[in-house]
Structure formats: structure tokens, C-alpha cells
Amino acid sequence: MTVLANTLVVLFISVGVIFIAVAAVGLFRLPDLYTRAHAASKSATLGVMSVLIGVFFHFWLIENHFNPRILLGILFIFMTGPVGGHIMSRSSYIAGVKPWSGTIRDDLKPEIERMKKEQNIQD
Amino acid sequence: MIEKILLISLVLFMIAIALLLYRVIVGPSMPDRAIGLDTIGVNLISSIAIVSILLKTKAFLEAILILGILAFIGTIAFSKYIERGVIVERKSNR
Numbered sequence: 001m002t003v004l005a006n007t008l009v010v011l012f013i014s015v016g017v018i019f020i021a022v023a024a025v026g027l028f029r030l031p032d033l034y035t036r037a038h039a040a041s042k043s044a045t046l047g048v049m050s051v052l053i054g055v056f057f058h059f060w061l062i063e064n065h066f067n068p069r070i071l072l073g074i075l076f077i078f079m080t081g082p083v084g085g086h087i088m089s090r091s092s093y094i095a096g097v098k099p100w101s102g103t104i105r106d107d108l109k110p111e112i113e114r115m116k117k118e119q120n121i122q123d
Numbered sequence: 124m125i126e127k128i129l130l131i132s133l134v135l136f137m138i139a140i141a142l143l144l145y146r147v148i149v150g151p152s153m154p155d156r157a158i159g160l161d162t163i164g165v166n167l168i169s170s171i172a173i174v175s176i177l178l179k180t181k182a183f184l185e186a187i188l189i190l191g192i193l194a195f196i197g198t199i200a201f202s203k204y205i206e207r208g209v210i211v212e213r214k215s216n217r
Contacts, residue, residue, distance in 0.1 A: 010128055020166060027143060027158070033152060036158060037158055051172055088157060088161070090206075092152070
């Protein structure tokens with residue numbers, strides 16, 4: 001039983017560590033702010049959730065200590081990680097950070113110009 | 124066996140934090156640095172979880188939740204500052 005629990009814990013933790021390392025390499029290599037935000041928000045969130053599930057199973061199955069705070073932390077990170085990435089990339093687009101030069105379509109640009117025009121009319 | 128795997132994962136977190144520090148220092152624009160700092164916070168959360176297994180203690184598990192909340196509030200504050208120039212807006216007089 002202990003061997004089975006250890007296998008489960010090691011599986012979850014190694015998957016999470018691989019995802020976080022891939023997220024760091026993505027932030028190092030990708031050419032653009034938006035692609036970097038994509039790597040950071042999705043991959044790092046899944047990685048830290050997997051690591052915390054592994055730690056939760058370790059404390060539950062091996063040390064007989066059911067800890068609801070780790071579950072609350074997993075829920076919180078699942079809700080706030082993608083929201084943080086979205087808000088950061090949206091505010092950087094509004095502040096004028098240019099996308100990568102290989103970008104073909106920019107659907108947000110006419111929308112932002114229309115919004116600015118409407119605000120000028122209102123003022 | 125399991126301790127070796129946990130130590131290897133801590134070393135991988137160290138390498139990841141070094142790569143992210145490169146992005147924080149070099150990063151061409153301000154939001155790049157903010158995203159790098161947010162991901163460093165995520166790395167610190169999982170390192171605390173693994174260190175609490177290695178030290179066989181339950182005392183560090185509250186720090187996970189607190190560090191998650193602080194990283195989220197920091198990201199929101201940075202993005203509001205980048206978008207509008209202020210963090211807490213004043214009441215309008217109209």
C-alpha cells in the first residue's frame with residue numbers, strides 16, 4: 001500500500017515539475033509578450049496544481065493527515081492563474097506593446113480603435 | 124528513493140527560477156518583468172510544498188495559500204498600474 005501511494009505521489013510531482021520547467025523554457029525562448037503570457041499562465045498553473053495534488057496525497061495516504069488547505073490552494077490557483085495572465089496581456093496591449101512581427105491577424109486592433117473613438121465622442 | 128526524486132525536482136525549480144530571472148532582468152518591456160515575477164511566485168509555491176515533504180512537517184502548508192493570494196494581488200496591481208498609471212483610483216467629481 002505504501003509503495004502504491006509513493007508511486008502515485010512521485011507520478012503527480014514529476015508531471016508537475018516537468019510542466020513548470022517547460023513553462024520556464026517557454027518564457028526564456030518565445031519571441032513575444034503574448035506568447036510568453038500564454039506559456040506562463042497555462043503551463044505553470046497546471047504544473048503547480050499537479051505538484052500540490054501530489055503533496056496532498058502524500059500527507060493523506062502516508063501520514064494520515066487530511067489537509068483541506070492544500071485543496072483550497074489548488075482551487076484558488078486554478079481560478080486566479082489564467083485570470084492573472086489574461087489581465088496582464090490585456091493591459092499590456094492597451095499600453096501599446098507590439099505583437100511579434102510574424103503575426104498575421106490582429107482582431108483586437110479595430111475594436112480598441114472603435115472604443116477610443118467612442119470615448120472621445122463622449123468626452 | 125523518493126527523497127532523491129524530490130531533490131532533483133528542487134534542482135529543476137532552481138534552474139527554472141534562474142531562467143525566469145533572466146527574463147526579469149533582460150525583459151524588453153515592463154509587463155514581461157511582471158509575468159516573470161508571477162511565474163517565480165508559482166515556482167516558490169511548489170518549492171515550499173516539496174520542502175514540506177522533505178522536512179516531514181505540516182507547518183509550511185499555510186504558506187502555500189498565502190503565497191498564492193499575494194502573487195495574484197501583485198499581478199493585478201501591476202497590470203492596473205501598466206494600463207492606467209494608477210492603482211487605486213480616486214472618486215470622480217462629476
